[in-house]
Amino acid sequence: MSDVIPGRGQYSEEARRQRLRWLRERGGTALASLESTGLAARNLVGNVENFVGSVEVPVGLAGPLLFAGDAVRDSVVAPLATTEGALVASASRGARALTASGGVVTKVLSQRMTRAPVLEFDDLNAAHRFTCWLRERRGLLEEQVRMVSRHTRLIDVEPYQIGRYLHLRCVFETADAAGQNMTTAATWQILRRLTEAVADDAGMRPVNSLLEGNLSGDKKTAVTSLLAGRGTRVTAECRVRRDAVTGVLKTTPEAMVKGHVATVLGAQQAGMVGYGVNAANIVAALFLATGQDVACVHESGASIFSMETDGDDLVATLLLPNLVVGTVGGGTALPHQRDLLTLLGCAGTGGARRFAEIVAGFALALDVSTMAAVVSGQFAAAHQRLGRARRVDWLQPGDLDAALLQPLLAQGTGDPRLHVTRVTQGPGLRGDGITSELGALAERRKLTGLYPLSVGWHAADGSTGAELVAKVKSRGDEIVGGVAKLFSVCGPELDAAWQRWGADTVFTDAHRRELAVYRREEPVLKDLLPRCYGLLEDEEREAYVILMERLPDDGGPWNAARTDQALRAVGAVHGHWLGRDQEVLAEGWLHHVPDPPQLAKARELWAALVRHAAAELPELLGAHRRDVLLGVVEDAERWTQELHAMPRTLVHNDFNPRNLAVREGRIVAYDWELATVGPPQRDAVELLAFTAGPHVTAAEVDRFLDVHARAVASVSPRAARLVADTDWRRGHRLALREFLMTRLALYAAGNTQREFAFLPQVVATAFRLWDIEQTRDGG
Template sequence: MSTSTSARRGILMDLFDDRQQVRSFHDRRMPKLYFEYKSQYYEGYMSHYWYDGFRIMTQQHDLHLQPGDELSRIGLYEYDTDKGGHQFIVTDVSLSVDECTLIIAVKLQGAESIDFLHQHIYAVILGNSPLHRFSQSEPTPFPSFVGRKHYTKDAVAARQQWLEQFTSNTLKHVNQSLFHEQPSILAGNIENYIGSIQVPLGITAPLWVRGTYANGHIPIPIATTEGALISSISRGAKACNAAGGIEVHVLKQTMVRAPVFFCEDMSSAIRLAQWIDEHKVSIKAEAERVSSISKLITLHTYPFADFVHVQFGYETGDAAGQNMTTSCTYVACEWIASKVKHLAELKYVRYIIEGNQAGDKKVAYRSFIGGRGIQVNASIHIPEAILKQTLRVSVDQYMKSWYAAEVGAMQTGMIGHNVNFANIIAGIFSATGQDMGSIHEASCGIFKARREGDGISFHVQLPSLVIGTVGGGTSLPTQRECLEMMGCYGRGKVYKLAEIIASACLALDLSTSSAIISNEFVKAHERLGRKSEGTGIRRSDIKPRFFQALLGEAYGKVTSFELTPLNTDSSVITNMLKANNSSFQGLHRYLLHLQPHLQQEVNLRHTSSTYLPVILKVKSNDREVMDLGIGIAKLSGDDRLSGLFESQMHIFGFEGSHVREITFYQQAPMTLLQYCPHVYGVTCDEDKEAYAILMEDLSSCSHLGTIESLTVWDEEHIDYVLADAAKMHALFMNKADELPAVLQLDRLDEYSCGDATELLLALTEYNYERYPTLISSHLYHLLRQFIVQLPSHKQRMKQYHQTITHNDFNPRNLGLRSTAGTKQLVVYDWELVCYQNPQHDCVEFLSYTVGVNASIQQWDTYIEQYRLYLEQASGILLDREEFEQITLLNALELAAVRYNLYLLANNLLHLSYMETIYQNLSRYILDKVKENPRLIELQPAN
């Protein structure tokens, strides 16, 4: 089957979630058709259809059909569709209840016949089916991209082309967008980007705001398609300015998150609530640990039945804070769960991160009363003279009408009472990059009028103004400009923005209510729009035939198997994926029971019995791994960081990692595979997303998985690894062309590294703030300097000797096999294998094993020993000074890229070894730079 046919069939099947599903036409909407049987034509109607067949109703009783008969032609009268040459097999013939109609069930056999049924019958009849778009051409699958490729010009063009073909429409205006030149800046704001909806942007007449942070006449940008809105705001601004300006004051900021904890009974839930109340100080410390901005200011418990709602209230600086506070609350909940699960009297069961009590993006009484986001008040007194002159309404007229309006609000159960705060909120939110999902909760406020003195005093309260001046969409080009128009972009500006919004709400409601009362109001129309079966390898798939397919016949018949214990705690990514989706991914140890073939008593490697110990590695695809990285970045609470991750995480080398290791084991030469575990078989099914490796059990190897006990690495065993690593690296030193084509792995070039500069700088800054005792000021600036110059450094590194490297070369992934009285290196987990400087593996391994008190002299001794081993194995003279320069560059790259990522994960996972290995590496970097600053100076490329 061709790729295009396969893709088309996948689209065709979208019509049928279940192949057995039967759909019926209405009596007066059945398509008329004709069919040929034994060279005669008959008429009828299609009454029902399903995936591979349909039902015909005809009143031609002279037709004598039997199950198994074949109709040689079918056609649709209305659509001029006529086709022969397909197998239309009759499966059932019956009479209707009134015996007036013959009912014929027809089934098509063969893929091409079913294809025809969908393409030329169903798609034509249904008309509105997306399949109809492809009736004249081959359909193509929706273009999919991962990582940085998702936000490229090519990806945008591919999606536009696909959409034009799919809908038969030409994109004339949507694709006219300023983001086309640099779509990567949209990472974290939108997916599947194709263009821009250009909402008109207007500016109000300057409004006199008299607040603590906003003080002066301020023009306000409003993005809207509602005519007369900006004129109405400007009219209200005119009246307010004439009255001396709007007094405004921010009351507080509270971003709420509300998880739920479940217990076994009500008494336990009440005791858990008491426990939480008693440990508020510790919970606050945990919640604030992942963010230097969020501060937990309130914590309330609400037990009910056998569960407890817990409301966390935060101050979030200048960010709206939804993501940030979710991260903080998640960490606090994890801490609570870790403590209470051991307390038998609490009978704790589990928790969920949100119990619908926070009011996030919903109109809720709790948010209206207690506040969510920023709470702000605004007031002004308008003398009657201004009311009459500018708004053409008297005090008596206004107050009497407003009394009726308030009664109407109460009778409808309105939460809050205002005229149209939502217009201001939506217009400013659109213009300044706020979260549009929070418009209605932010608009739920109070507008009150009270007769006072010679006029009316108007008062506004916005209790739930969810806004930010950093993060989210605020840094996009036009959104940033709109914030800058008001002097509200960046840190320290969110209260100013709140004061402006509240003042604008007052001005608009004053104008609109006056227009309604004076019968000058003409309502504008607001036009708002918004635009298979399980995959992977599951536990239930693990059966004798599964192992048989991987082993083949060489080892005999797999009769049964048993699962045996295996410690995989050091596998960080696998364990996080498991925790995230309860998947079967990771390493599993089995003992296979084999029945040898005749004349094959033993053909087993490592055992002389009919038992074969194996390790099954079930792999996740690269998208899951990359999504995990993005998820970790989102839990940092830094919106920009998570956005940069999505567009620039190619720097970490995860793309294609799900098949890279499998390809390596299949294609690498034996000279290289001698340093790997024996692989019995692999599975690589892209359609099912099933990836697995069946390999030998390495339990007999020493130093295996010693990540939690690094002290076992003494000089002797470090030397074993360095010697064999040098032999392994020497095999393809400067011989990339000699590798099989599938193993000619492209290492990121200097341009790709340059594309990721923003991410690496943001990551370095984040970790510097989180780990001030681990990352010194000197190291921080050194890393920043290196990252800024990374493209040039990468070019210099590429000009040096390169070879196949493991690229994750540490005690998590290697051990020592006893062979003939000596030790031999064995390395597994090759998903990050690439072609680069051999020093990369060396310096990574040493950062784990040299010990916390190792001096720079010890580092130099090990690196020099490795250089000599590599020189001897490769036959290439390696200048010591140049070798050390490239080693340092690889160490800096490791710190700036891989270890920066590890530190981000450590913020949540508390990896016991992370700080030790980072200190080891950073000490080497700082000592080498101090010893000779010129080591990392840029040199002209040859």
């Protein structure tokens, strides 16, 4: 497949679909959301290149806000395009407070657009002579501007000389257009004419020139723009009555002003250009909604905000000195954007001043509301509540009490008359586990992790209580989000790859999967699980809890005998479901299970994990090991097909000593959140990587595999037949590839941010297993 994007320069639906097909083949994903678009390709000339589709940004309505301005003298509802929870609500609250007090007064002070070419001369004297000559040529400059545009008017040309360099700050008025393109064309014409005029004067002729020397402040926050203006300079002011401050904003004018003074001091220490609270949020949301140049949000969001009391009232003022907006040209002609500009009464010629005042008015309303939230302690709470689709009453540590546990224990023990008499939380037994930590990275406001509980009760069987552990699980999407947060600091390649593929990994729905495992009644599985005393699955509270027996580590070594014992134990589970993978999947209790081809499709992710880990930890993943893993990834499409043609079964998928214990001489496996269907050798490979040691021999590996195969075959005639018909060692080699590409690569990349003490030994052993397999035929 070609690496060249097809249909370049072509604005047709066929060209768009050609690019979409190319992108799907290249990325290995359906991109169903791009299949259709409301935009006509032929209408996008000058707006975008290589058009492939469109994305939707939610648009919320803020207001209404009453205006008493120069260009706006009515009540306005603003369409805000945003994905930030609390923004629309906060702007609406501010609008309500201002409207209740008589509205907001707005006024456009000026409209300017700048371009600043720079000319280089032989020496500073030549630059100075040119400057003096230029002062007498104003008529010549205005004539050049008229040649380019009848809507553009030259206001000033300000010379700034630095040695042999002369910067010219050309200032224009551009009517209802934002004006970047107009001023660029006009400035180019001026520059061309000036250099022609002095072409024969060696003492004043420029030796070089640039159309923009970075003095204009284009798309940057600059002090010059703050003082002299760039774009529309617009101001807004409101007088908010005390009853509106207390009733709507839930604070007082005095508290507002006091908080304002404190934050001004902080802004001064930070060296802030201007002073503002939150204007950029309104600027960005209205820019997206109405087709403005989003790259100008940075400079357009610069502001000067002030508050003071006047009698019982709060007076707030806002200046936006650099609001780069237009109502003609650019993206304002696109259908959705045009509709929303029309809604605001700003579409087309004559609308720019009104639009600027609307932006300023709503920016002031948001600043007032946000400041009120900060000074009254509402700020964090509002973002927590509105940042999710609904309010969630999450579990907190104090909730693990008798009231919560009683019904769970009564049901779990089968004793409806069981009465809990006490619940005491004890010291932690071990770390919360990797998945719990990852979930907490994304969502720290809720209770997750392992909580030892000493529980007393009266029961029909005469028992008086037990030492339990409450495993409070993170949601699968929180685990995915935690990994994303971890990888966001690992460079753009890994960050982007996880964003692309992470949502379709085994972590999705992990919170429901483990509870489903504990609900199973098959004796062969229950024999491997710790005793479960009760389950809580409350979607409303996002509470997923397993009450299980407390399993202290017996401290026994993971020698060959214990490894054999674990292989026999899990082999019984493998044998029970071997060849029944479609039945398990159809029952649905494993919830999300990625399709087998997904492994190969996500090669971008696995390769990014390997490259990052190798770059950060060469002592762990040197060049040879890196190349081995990248080779496995590159060849994934071939070997994954063979792997998934092998007989499959229920696998633990995290089967290692970190999740195993010995109870009364019997192996117990917990932490089933990653359970899935796969070849039984997958669990054996992981166990050996953790226990066999980096000096394991080929003969020892053969013996472990035989122990496992015999355990699987002994379950039933069907299992025995499938084992006999399977190249067991070939399945082991293929499962080893999957472990190396997925789990080991994840561990290695995660280890760059959070040290895993077990990993060096596991890596060494896993590559020893790899080397052994390379010596076999077909390895």
